Amino acid sequence: MTLTLERPTESVAIPTAEPLAEDDGAVKTRELVIVNWSGDLDRVWPVMILSSAAAASGVRCKVFVTFWGLLPFVKDHKRILGDNWMQKMLTLMQRPGIDHLKLSKMNFMGMGSWMMGSLRKKYNVASPRELLEAATALGVEFIPCQMTMDMFGLRREDLIDEMGEPAGAATAIALMTEADASLFI
Amino acid sequence: MTLTLERPTESVAIPTAEPLAEDDGAVKTRELVIVNWSGDLDRVWPVMILSSAAAASGVRCKVFVTFWGLLPFVKDHKRILGDNWMQKMLTLMQRPGIDHLKLSKMNFMGMGSWMMGSLRKKYNVASPRELLEAATALGVEFIPCQMTMDMFGLRREDLIDEMGEPAGAATAIALMTEADASLFI
Amino acid sequence: MTLTLERPTESVAIPTAEPLAEDDGAVKTRELVIVNWSGDLDRVWPVMILSSAAAASGVRCKVFVTFWGLLPFVKDHKRILGDNWMQKMLTLMQRPGIDHLKLSKMNFMGMGSWMMGSLRKKYNVASPRELLEAATALGVEFIPCQMTMDMFGLRREDLIDEMGEPAGAATAIALMTEADASLFI
Numbered sequence: 001m002t003l004t005l006e007r008p009t010e011s012v013a014i015p016t017a018e019p020l021a022e023d024d025g026a027v028k029t030r031e032l033v034i035v036n037w038s039g040d041l042d043r044v045w046p047v048m049i050l051s052s053a054a055a056a057s058g059v060r061c062k063v064f065v066t067f068w069g070l071l072p073f074v075k076d077h078k079r080i081l082g083d084n085w086m087q088k089m090l091t092l093m094q095r096p097g098i099d100h101l102k103l104s105k106m107n108f109m110g111m112g113s114w115m116m117g118s119l120r121k122k123y124n125v126a127s128p129r130e131l132l133e134a135a136t137a138l139g140v141e142f143i144p145c146q147m148t149m150d151m152f153g154l155r156r157e158d159l160i161d162e163m164g165e166p167a168g169a170a171t172a173i174a175l176m177t178e179a180d181a182s183l184f185i
Numbered sequence: 186m187t188l189t190l191e192r193p194t195e196s197v198a199i200p201t202a203e204p205l206a207e208d209d210g211a212v213k214t215r216e217l218v219i220v221n222w223s224g225d226l227d228r229v230w231p232v233m234i235l236s237s238a239a240a241a242s243g244v245r246c247k248v249f250v251t252f253w254g255l256l257p258f259v260k261d262h263k264r265i266l267g268d269n270w271m272q273k274m275l276t277l278m279q280r281p282g283i284d285h286l287k288l289s290k291m292n293f294m295g296m297g298s299w300m301m302g303s304l305r306k307k308y309n310v311a312s313p314r315e316l317l318e319a320a321t322a323l324g325v326e327f328i329p330c331q332m333t334m335d336m337f338g339l340r341r342e343d344l345i346d347e348m349g350e351p352a353g354a355a356t357a358i359a360l361m362t363e364a365d366a367s368l369f370i
Numbered sequence: 371m372t373l374t375l376e377r378p379t380e381s382v383a384i385p386t387a388e389p390l391a392e393d394d395g396a397v398k399t400r401e402l403v404i405v406n407w408s409g410d411l412d413r414v415w416p417v418m419i420l421s422s423a424a425a426a427s428g429v430r431c432k433v434f435v436t437f438w439g440l441l442p443f444v445k446d447h448k449r450i451l452g453d454n455w456m457q458k459m460l461t462l463m464q465r466p467g468i469d470h471l472k473l474s475k476m477n478f479m480g481m482g483s484w485m486m487g488s489l490r491k492k493y494n495v496a497s498p499r500e501l502l503e504a505a506t507a508l509g510v511e512f513i514p515c516q517m518t519m520d521m522f523g524l525r526r527e528d529l530i531d532e533m534g535e536p537a538g539a540a541t542a543i544a545l546m547t548e549a550d551a552s553l554f555i
Contacts, residue, residue, distance in 0.1 A: 030547040053539035169238035177215040177365040180547040183554040184368040335493040354423035362400040362550040369553040
């Protein structure tokens with residue numbers, strides 16, 4: 001089973017799954033919680049692959065978005081954000097938005113990230129943006145961390161509309177201890 | 186609900202939580218296990234936030250402290266540790282203690298870490314030290330990895346008194362497979 | 371209980387565990403799933419320690435091997451792999467094989483990694499290769515990520531024989547939500 005997203009310029013396959021076996025015969029929806037802590041291409045990518053694949057295979061997925069990981073969820077046209085020079089400098093150095101991710105290693109001034117993008121297209125792997133769109137369409141809930149928003153000077157309207165309401169660590173813990181699996185990526 | 190730690194120079198809020206819903210009506214304490222692998226500010230911080238928030242909301246939390254992650258748990262006044270030049274060099278290059286954490290990226294010779302500290306104070310977010318004190322006061326158990334202690338030349342008396350007894354990988358696995366959620370941070 | 375691997379030049383101890391307590395009296399095998407995402411020495415090492423220790427203590431362990439984490443599982447004599455110059459460059463820059471891991475930090479042109487190797491031998495800690503051999507002998511299942519193989523130009527025969535069949539994200543999610551604990555390392 002393959003879900004295909006139609007995009008103006010290309011068509012990519014989103015990984016999907018056979019339905020999960022149930023332990024007890026009853027219909028119970030499995031749950032996956034991911035903490036998206038990083039803003040690096042090579043970590044945001046697996047978050048998007050796992051969350052969209054989970055939703056596509058009937059696993060309820062919630063993603064708690066915190067620290068560096070919040071910057072990719074800033075709206076695309078936003079550039080420099082925050083109230084003071086430190087916050088402005090952060091978004092200046094670490095360009096926000098899902099299309100501006102860089103590899104955590106072997107970036108080589110952007111060449112490594114560009115190469116990953118080329119390989120991705122060549123082998124029909126969906127981009128982080130495409131996977132994010134698929135994930136939200138499939139019902140994955142992305143929850144921004146309130147404390148990170150405060151520290152980085154990000155307002156709710158700076159973030160993409162598809163995100164849920166901001167929450168704190170206690171909510172993240174409640175979600176994780178109730179889920180069938182939790183990952184810190 | 187907010188727990189406030191009194192410190193000589195400032196007062197900060199520790200995130201706390203509404204009590205967790207129980208699945209089965211019975212009173213069952215939920216458990217969270219965290220592997221604290223990193224010694225970087227931006228990873229130790231979420232470990233401290235999650236563990237203290239867990240304890241404050243009635244979730245039993247155990248933190249297995251290993252590899253780079255053990256250095257922040259060295260006593261504050263200790264500087265260069267170990268029996269041989271390699272171990273001494275490790276603690277020389279990577280200054281131990283909870284007050285000497287650096288960002289894993291955008292550190293810029295300490296300026297990034299200093300900026301994070303400034304933003305933290307401005308927005309009333311607790312420091313790693315304050316969160317560590319809250320976590321131990323609230324009953325979070327920090328367990329040092331015996332193998333790391335051996336390799337890095339750290340003795341029990343080099344580590345903060347609040348830590349539990351050293352343990353190995355098998356203990357960590359037993360804790361994780363018994364807990365409701367496990368995170369490798 | 372200690373499992374000792376005989377190697378030509380040295381003998382090292384593999385960490386093992388007391389059997390796990392059962393919740394319900396019945397004999398139920400616990401399960402641990404690890405996502406091995408990184409190719410760095412300091413992350414592959416805990417994956418190998420945890421997976422071999424799990425298997426040695428009767429916990430069924432499956433490791434989903436993805437992204438940078440796939441390179442250490444390339445056969446030892448393989449050097450430059452892939453179909454196009456980008457893939458060849460990747461394996462040129464990031465030398466594959468379990469014996470060529472580097473620290474994610476404090477590598478200092480290889481000196482940090484060499485020091486870790488020296489400390490390891492001095493304190494009788496098993497190397498990643500020895501732990502990998504123990505893990506596969508003890509029944510740990512290493513599952514390569516199909517998407518990573520496609521993007522990096524790696525074929526099944528490039529990878530070590532001990533690996534299982536390639537699989538996708540949906541399989542990883544099914545394994546994780548069925549396991550007692552899951553870690554993203």
